[in-house]
Amino acid sequence: MAEQLEQGGDRLDPLVRSAFREALVVSLIWLCAMVWSVGVSWWLGYGRTAQDLRLVLGFPEWVFWGIVVPWVTCAVISWLFAVWFVRDGELGEDVADADDLGLGG
């Protein structure tokens, strides 16, 4: 897909390029969050008995490290991503007044 985008070369709209790059980074963040959250929850929270229960701030240990901490981390990353990484761009105007079907086909 990246190769396909590159076919546009210098002509490729910068907004399309930045949107694609951001989509890739977001997908990577999603993947990391999944591995962290499911992995830690599995490691600390599956197949245990009541005697294994350890609490952190009232949460079961696996919930704290597998859900609460990554959730807060993701909120911080989302803020950093939105403020520092996402580029603003011109979305452009509509090609025609939509009432009159001035579109293709």
Added chain:
Amino acid sequence: MWQVDRTGLLLAQKADGGTQVGVGAMLMLVLFILGSLWIGVMANRASSAGGFMKGFFLGNRGLGVWALALTATIQSGGTFMGFPSLVYSHGWIVALWIGSYMVVPITGFGILGKRLAHLSRRTGAITVPDMFRVRFNSPTLGLISTLFILFYLSFLMFAQFKAGAIVLQLAWPGGSDLALTEDAAGIAEVRYHIGLLVFATTVVAYTLAGGFLAAVWTDLFQSVLMFAGVMLLLVASLSAVGGLEQATLKSLQNTGPGFVFGPGYSAADSDHQFLPLSLAFSFFVVWIWGGVGAPAGLVRLMASQNTNVIRKSIYVLSVYNLGIYLPLIVICVCGRALLPDLAKSDEIVPRLALLTTANWPGGSLIAGLILAAPFGAVMSTVSSYLVVLSSGIVRDIYQRLLRPQAQRRELRLAAWATMILAGLISVAVMWSPPKFLQVFIVFSTSGAAATFLVPAIMACYWRRATPAGVAAGMVSGAAVVLLLYVCGIMGWSPEQKVGATGGFKPWFLLGLEPLIWGLLMSTTSAVLVSLLTKPLAAEHISRLFDRQTGTAGRAI
């Protein structure tokens, strides 16, 4: 009248407590209804400038940060109705089930948001089928996507009508139930039919007046009220139980180790696994990519004002999600500690609200707000489906195929007629609600995502995608999800002791959710067929992907 539950815990002290709460809830519902009608009138004024289609169906592409952030991703009535019941029934493991919401703000806006808003302007698209039609220069593809959207949204909308009517039925002063149970005897009551008529009239009236903006603004209205309700209930529940540590320990005492560990607690069958590892991964995929591919969400991204709005929506929604989902889990764990043996787990939130706010000034109103809040969620969901359905019929069928020269007045009448007709059909179908409706709801949600996600990503980013490839992706994704649901419902799948207890289940092939198989099939077939068919003209693609120079603004 409130009753003493099986543990002997008195839920309300006065014999007429039920009436009191009914009045509180009914008052909140009337406020919701009046507020929504007022929003409809305001939205009508705001969307009347410019062309009718873009104003009525897309709010003149003017969605700001709050409207986009709090309404464009998954937040239907179901989130606040079924979710608390799951936590009460299965315990802390539901935190992992919903855990992917930690990245919903960034995926919901960061994957397709900016490019879809851009592409919809380049194509002049008002609807999702419009976008596919022009992007792939294929009226057939536009029609296929219209038919899919009409199919899925009809099921989803019918079911929401039923939920709305039941909330009104429950809020009736003197009513004794507190949750959206689907008890056949209850549904037969006159109150259900009156509730259905009041609900249908209200929601059609304000959507008819304000169109897309009315749907979005009521969604925003209920999201804010829900946030306030959750915060109040969090404080009330934690104080009542004596802190989170006590809540976890008491709920463990009241249930078993499954309540605090994976794969989750099941009262009826200790062998049952609510969330085995395969489903834990599945839901990280389902919530995220199902949300990105939902047609009603795609339309809202198309309506965003500018890229700055999309950017800010990411962190506004991050804060909102953090303030809603984790607190709701904590609230329901407190619920299991305070009310250990509820016969109907759906009732946990309203019962907890009653119990914990009984001594608060205005406690009845707060309990009323919490009981009435799902009504707002249901109204806004129906409203958004009505707009998408109506736009599909008016834009993609009436204007495209039947009356291309139709003027503003005729289009407006057509939109109104469609919405009134959709309301009438929904009332007629739901007058005696068919059984097994829940299955169609879940199927429609998964099916819609399996149909539209891969095509939408390809439309945005892959120059080589062809109309035949995208059509193959849509049909094959839908077919796989349908097949797995049919196998599960008909009992053709092996016995499965996983997932939520009760109700119907699809076939979790290899332990995975059907949407994952649908997306795999959709991706494979869309890529293969695209590579095997003739690419679209380079000039056409260039107009949609490349910088516009001298030809900027030219219709394509």
